[in-house]
Structure formats: structure tokens, C-alpha cells
Amino acid sequence: xxxxxxxxxxxxxxxxxxxxxxxxxxxxxxxxxxxxxxxxxxxxxxxxxxxxxxxxxxxxxxxxxxxxxxxx
Numbered sequence: 001x002x003x004x005x006x007x008x009x010x011x012x013x014x015x016x017x018x019x020x021x022x023x024x025x026x027x028x029x030x031x032x033x034x035x036x037x038x039x040x041x042x043x044x045x046x047x048x049x050x051x052x053x054x055x056x057x058x059x060x061x062x063x064x065x066x067x068x069x070x071x072x
Contacts, residue, residue, distance in 0.1 A: 021072055028069025035062025 039059025042051045 025069050025072040028065055028072065032062050032064075032066025032069055035059070035065065038062070 035058055039055050039057075039062055042055025042058055045051060
């Protein structure tokens with residue numbers, strides 16, 4: 001049986017993303033998680049009416065930021 005030469009035998013490496021995109025992704029995820037936690041805390045705390053009022057909005061913005069950052 002004949003052997004087929006495949007070149008150097010080294011698999012091609014995938015393209016590396018830019019470091020600014022990685023940095024944006026990491027900090028976007030962190031910001032998103034922080035806002036999600038703050039939104040949940042705002043919804044369950046009984047002390048500050050304004051924080052309770054904006055709790056869902058904070059939660060929604062955090063979720064959107066996290067989803068966008070995760071897809072970068």
C-alpha cells in the first residue's frame with residue numbers, strides 16, 4: 001500500500017482573535033453579571049423603593065449586555 005504525503009503533518013492553527021475583542025468580551029461579561037446580580041437584589045430587597053422600581057430594568061440591561069458580550 002502506498003502512503004500519501006500530507007505535508008508537514010502539523011494541523012493548521014485556528015485564527016487568533018484580536019486581544020481588544022477578548023478584553024471587551026471579558027469585561028462585558030463581568031459587567032453583565034454584575035448588573036444581573038444587582039437587578040435581582042433590587043427586586044428582592046424591601047428597603048429602597050427606587051431600587052425596587054428600577055430593579056427589573058437593571059436586570060434586563062445586564063442580561064442584554066451579557067448576551068451581546070458572550071457572542072463576541
